[in-house]
Amino acid sequence: MVTPVIQVQDLSKSFGDNSVLRRVSMDVATGETVVIIGASGSGKTTFLRCLNRLEEPSAGNVRLDGNPVMNSGSEKQIADQRSQFGFVFQRFNLFPHFSALDNVAIGPEKVRGMSKSDARALAAAELKRVHMSDHAMKRPVQLSGGQQQRVAIARALAMKPRVMLFDEPTSALDPELVQEVLDVMKELANGGMTMVVVTHEMNFAREVADRVIYMEDGRIAEEGPPEILFREPKSPGAQRFLRHLTHE
Amino acid sequence: MTIDWGIILESIPLLGHGVVVTLQVSALASVLGLVLGVVLGLCSLSHSRPLRLIVAGYVDFIRGTPLLIQIFLVFFALPALGIRFDEFWAGVVALSLNSAAFVAEVVRGGVGSIERGQSEAATAIGMRHRQILVYILLPQAYRQMVPPLTNELISLVKNSSLLSVISVYELTRAGQAIISVHFVPFEIYTLLAVYYYVLIKVLSWLSGRLERRLPTW
Numbered sequence: 325m326v327t328p329v330i331q332v333q334d335l336s337k338s339f340g341d342n343s344v345l346r347r348v349s350m351d352v353a354t355g356e357t358v359v360i361i362g363a364s365g366s367g368k369t370t371f372l373r374c375l376n377r378l379e380e381p382s383a384g385n386v387r388l389d390g391n392p393v394m395n396s397g398s399e400k401q402i403a404d405q406r407s408q409f410g411f412v413f414q415r416f417n418l419f420p421h422f423s424a425l426d427n428v429a430i431g432p433e434k435v436r437g438m439s440k441s442d443a444r445a446l447a448a449a450e451l452k453r454v455h456m457s458d459h460a461m462k463r464p465v466q467l468s469g470g471q472q473q474r475v476a477i478a479r480a481l482a483m484k485p486r487v488m489l490f491d492e493p494t495s496a497l498d499p500e501l502v503q504e505v506l507d508v509m510k511e512l513a514n515g516g517m518t519m520v521v522v523t524h525e526m527n528f529a530r531e532v533a534d535r536v537i538y539m540e541d542g543r544i545a546e547e548g549p550p551e552i553l554f555r556e557p558k559s560p561g562a563q564r565f566l567r568h569l570t571h572e
Numbered sequence: 573m574t575i576d577w578g579i580i581l582e583s584i585p586l587l588g589h590g591v592v593v594t595l596q597v598s599a600l601a602s603v604l605g606l607v608l609g610v611v612l613g614l615c616s617l618s619h620s621r622p623l624r625l626i627v628a629g630y631v632d633f634i635r636g637t638p639l640l641i642q643i644f645l646v647f648f649a650l651p652a653l654g655i656r657f658d659e660f661w662a663g664v665v666a667l668s669l670n671s672a673a674f675v676a677e678v679v680r681g682g683v684g685s686i687e688r689g690q691s692e693a694a695t696a697i698g699m700r701h702r703q704i705l706v707y708i709l710l711p712q713a714y715r716q717m718v719p720p721l722t723n724e725l726i727s728l729v730k731n732s733s734l735l736s737v738i739s740v741y742e743l744t745r746a747g748q749a750i751i752s753v754h755f756v757p758f759e760i761y762t763l764l765a766v767y768y769y770v771l772i773k774v775l776s777w778l779s780g781r782l783e784r785r786l787p788t789w
């Protein structure tokens with residue numbers, strides 16, 4: 325059997341006595357795109373952040389290519405492992421003091437130890453992939469939200485991650501800028517990238533997702549292929565959530 | 573009372589040498605204090621608890637003791653430990669050590685105020701804490717650090733007058749030399765006040781220009 329890229333087993337996370345994730349288990353296969361939906365506060369962001377250890381899980385474990393994601397070891401080992409996960413934030417979080425190019429180049433240079441010129445060459449290629457070559461020398465403030473998010477995607481891709489994690493990548497964008505970001509994500513998925521995407525863009529999920537997961541109260545309440553889960557959700561929670569979403 | 577205008581006219585150039593020394597001491601101490609202060613400030617943000625405690629202790633000591641005592645400690649106590657400076661360098665070292673503690677606090681505050689998403693984004697691509705401080709957070713804090721650092725520089729220039737007690741021939745000491753010969757304290761101290769005031773106005777103006785030239789994001 326082929327080892328899944330990500331294996332999550334009984335992952336739990338509490339903040340104080342607030343149980344945010346309750347024994348979540350799931351696998352993500354190579355090249356698979358998993359979309360996570362669920363009401364605000366259901367634990368989607370926390371789940372993604374526990375995968376790359378931006379947040380320390382309270383219990384359970386995560387494996388990447390079969391290797392446990394460490395919580396001990398040297399800072400460098402932990403950082404190197406974390407860099408195998410590409411993470412795209414809701415609010416882009418680009419570095420405002422760098423050009424688009426340097427936002428993408430800084431990781432390869434400082435983390436992978438590439439020379440500045442090699443890092444920039446790689447960054448230029450990644451910017452091309454997200455159709456941002458024309459804006460390479462601009463600072464983030466000079467870019468629209470959609471452009472910033474595409475640079476953020478390139479920044480993550482430049483680390484050659486095993487999997488890309490997206491946390492509501494279009495929810496902070498003006499409606500007219502959403503599609504350009506979704507298009508880039510779709511190209512990535514079609515190119516074989518393994519992706520876990522938290523999003524409420526139903527059309528994207530329908531077209532791109534191999535599997536949709538509905539989260540409720542820190543649990544996976546339901547999962548399945550999009551055409552089935554969207555058409556006939558079984559759990560009352562998913563039914564209510566999807567009805568609410570399509571009526572917006 | 574009568575004002576001795578003659579002595580004022582005579583003193584203006586005589587004090588010029590003192591101004592030069594004051595500027596030299598201040599420039600050296602502010603550069604050394606800035607460098608040391610940035611290093612200490614970054615240490616106070618490090619993940620190493622001993623390092624943080626050492627810096628916190630240092631800052632606490634500097635803030636909790638008079639500068640005059642710190643100057644005497646550097647000038648009299650360090651030689652007893654075999655570390656010897658002439659008056660000028662003792663003054664520079666004392667002012668630098670003092671200023672570094674304040675700069676460290678400014679750096680800590682400035683870097684600490686940068687939005688959390690910045691260090692998370694850098695963490696997510698695998699950068700390490702030290703790299704994040706140096707390449708991501710500190711550069712974004714420069715501009716907001718300029719006003720408090722200017723205040724620190726102004727304090728430093730004013731505080732340099734205390735070096736007269738260890739006979740550094742800076743502005744205040746130069747004035748006192750004239751007073752001891754001619755006994756004209758009112759005229760000379762007034763003149764010194766004007767000198768310091770002008771120096772500080774010029775520094776504030778330069779700092780305002782620097783702040784405007786630094787980029788905002």
Ligand SMILES: Nc1ncnc2c1ncn2[C@@H]1O[C@H](COP(=O)(O)OP(=O)(O)O)[C@@H](O)[C@H]1O
Nearest residue numbers: 339342344362363364365366367368369370371
């Ligand atoms: N750092 C944190 N400290 C305390 N509570 C948190 C923290 N992060 C998230 N939470 C709580 O965890 C719950 C789930 O949050 P989140 O994972 O952001 O949900 P979602 O992304 O699905 O909206 C919320 O109740 C939130 O208040």
Ligand SMILES: [Mg+2]
Nearest residue numbers: 368369370492
């Ligand atoms: Mg969220």
